[in-house]
Amino acid sequence: MSTLFTSPASDEARAAFAAKPRGLVDKVMSVSEAVSRLVRDGDYFATGGFGANRVPTAVCHEIVRQRRQNLGFSGHTTTHDFQILCAGNLTGRGQLLARVDAAYVVGLEARGLSPHARRVMESGALDVAEWSNYTLALRYTAAAMGVPFVPARSLLGTDTLAHGPAKEIQCPFTGERLVAVPALYPDVAAIHVHEADRYGNCRFSGTSVADVDLARAAKKVIVTCERLVPHDEMRRDPHRTQIPFLCVDAVCEVPYGSYPGNMPGEYFSDEEHLKLWMEVEKDPAAHAQFLDDHLFGVSDFAEYLERCGGLKRLQALRQRELLLHLGR
Numbered sequence: 001m002s003t004l005f006t007s008p009a010s011d012e013a014r015a016a017f018a019a020k021p022r023g024l025v026d027k028v029m030s031v032s033e034a035v036s037r038l039v040r041d042g043d044y045f046a047t048g049g050f051g052a053n054r055v056p057t058a059v060c061h062e063i064v065r066q067r068r069q070n071l072g073f074s075g076h077t078t079t080h081d082f083q084i085l086c087a088g089n090l091t092g093r094g095q096l097l098a099r100v101d102a103a104y105v106v107g108l109e110a111r112g113l114s115p116h117a118r119r120v121m122e123s124g125a126l127d128v129a130e131w132s133n134y135t136l137a138l139r140y141t142a143a144a145m146g147v148p149f150v151p152a153r154s155l156l157g158t159d160t161l162a163h164g165p166a167k168e169i170q171c172p173f174t175g176e177r178l179v180a181v182p183a184l185y186p187d188v189a190a191i192h193v194h195e196a197d198r199y200g201n202c203r204f205s206g207t208s209v210a211d212v213d214l215a216r217a218a219k220k221v222i223v224t225c226e227r228l229v230p231h232d233e234m235r236r237d238p239h240r241t242q243i244p245f246l247c248v249d250a251v252c253e254v255p256y257g258s259y260p261g262n263m264p265g266e267y268f269s270d271e272e273h274l275k276l277w278m279e280v281e282k283d284p285a286a287h288a289q290f291l292d293d294h295l296f297g298v299s300d301f302a303e304y305l306e307r308c309g310g311l312k313r314l315q316a317l318r319q320r321e322l323l324l325h326l327g328r
Contacts, residue, residue, distance in 0.1 A: 002129035004165045005072045005099045006044050008148040008182035016185075016219045020246065024199045024231075027251045031301060034222045034250035035062040038188050044072035046184075046218060047081045048191030050209040051109055052269050055261035056190035056224055058254045058301035060084040063096070065295060070098040074186060075105035076136045076210060080261055080274065083108065086117040087291055089125070090284075099127040101184070103136040111274055115281040130163040137210040139184035143217030151178040189218035191243070192257050194266065196225040200248025201234045201241045206264030208242060215243040224254040226266060254301055256314050268320040273308055 029037075039045065045063070049055045060081050063071075067088065075082055082105045088096025097120065106117045120126065131139075134154050142150040151169065155161040156179055161168070169180045191211050193204040202223055204211075215221055223243070228251070234241055256263075260270035260277075280290040298304045305314065319325045 002127070002163060002165045004182060005101060005127070005129065006184060006186070008142070008184070010146050010148045010183060013143065013183070013185040013219065014146060020249070022246055024245065026198050027200050027248060028198045028228065029250055029252060031058045031062045031224065031252045031254060032066075034252055035059060035066055035068075038220045038222060038249055039063055039066075039068055040187070041069045042071070043068075043187035044074075046074040046076070046186040046189040046214060047078060048189065048211040048214055049081070049258070049261070050077050050207065052079050052261035052274075053206065053258070054192045054204065054211075054263060055079070055081045055258045056192040056222070057081070057084065057259060057261065058224055058252070058257050059190035059222055061295055061301055061304065064088045067093055068096055069094050071096055072099045073097055073101070074136065074184065075100050075102040077104040077133055079104075079108045080277075082106070083114045083117050083277065084295075086114070086120040087295065089120045090116070090123060091288060091291065095125060097126060101129050101131055101136060103131045103133045108274065108278065111271070112278060114278055116287055129165055130160050131166075132160055135166065135179075135181050136184075137213070138181045140210050140213035140217045142181060142183035143185045144213040147183060149180040149182045152181050153178060154181075155179045184217060186214075186218040188220040188222065189214050190222045190224065191215060192224045192254070192263075193243070194225065194263070195227050195229045196223050196248075196251050197229055197231040197234045197245075198251060199231060200243070200245035200251050201231070202243035202248065203234075203240045204242060212242050215247045220249045221247050222250045222252065223248050224252045224257045226255055226257060226263065228253045256305055257301070259305060259314070259317075260308070262321065266321060267314065267317040270308070270313070270317055
């Protein structure tokens with residue numbers, strides 16, 4: 001049975017949360033500054049979004065560019081974000097990923113499997129624990145509740161339970177067989193949203209999946225947003241705030257920040273670029289040149305977008321998301 005990569009102790013996590021400021025503090029900074037301040041070697045990192053939706057691409061790029069080492073990672077249906085982070089392994093830059101809680105990694109859904117992510121997972125250099133998507137989400141739920149575990153029926157009767165650290169328990173009230181799903185308190189999480197104010201109040205459209213719980217479970221949260229909006233705008237419509245400021249440690253305005261993933265109501269995924277990324281990964285030399293051109297050879301995410309076609313390409317993806325490319 002795998003061991004836990006993080007402590008589910010709720011009292012330890014509560015002590016970390018108690019130290020966070022509760023005032024309305026200006027948290028706007030660059031992605032580079034946020035990663036430099038908040039992500040340390042050896043940290044456990046988690047990303048928000050789901051699949052190719054609302055991927056915090058810019059933060060993943062910066063973590064690789066700053067060569068963070070020996071991170072833990074929550075693979076909760078992570079597609080391109082996991083693919084990006086794997087660029088820090090087996091590329092002559094040390095070992096970025098060291099341990100992975102895997103529910104869905106390597107695959108980019110219908111697009112196929114990432115050749116390089118597969119090489120990383122098959123290298124034997126990573127410690128891996130297996131979960132279902134549901135139980136990995138439940139780990140955030142437990143952490144958001146401030147308890148060390150939640151009971152569930154999921155995983156019973158499966159090999160996944162045998163390859164992960166969840167434990168079978170007996171209900172003290174009914175005697176029924178259940179699974180204790182341990183809380184997951186990441187050291188730092190990155191979540192991309194539609195709008196945020198400078199204090200960290202956030203709102204987004206489309207499915208939230210586990211992000212509301214993740215924001216409350218992580219000890220530090222980096223938010224990237226499509227748009228910074230005035231605080232008064234948030235106050236005018238407070239019920240739309242899904243992530244409150246007290247959870248957030250950094251706010252970074254990154255237009256098109258989920259690219260080449262999609263952003264509901266904003267822009268479609270760049271399927272051609274995702275296909276190119278996966279194609280070059282088949283050849284380690286071509287992959288290395290691609291990373292030099294698109295990740296290590298650029299100063300920030302804005303320059304990456306320019307390398308990928310700039311405003312003209314991004315406008316085309318926006319038109320496709322809004323179905324404007326179909327004409328009248």
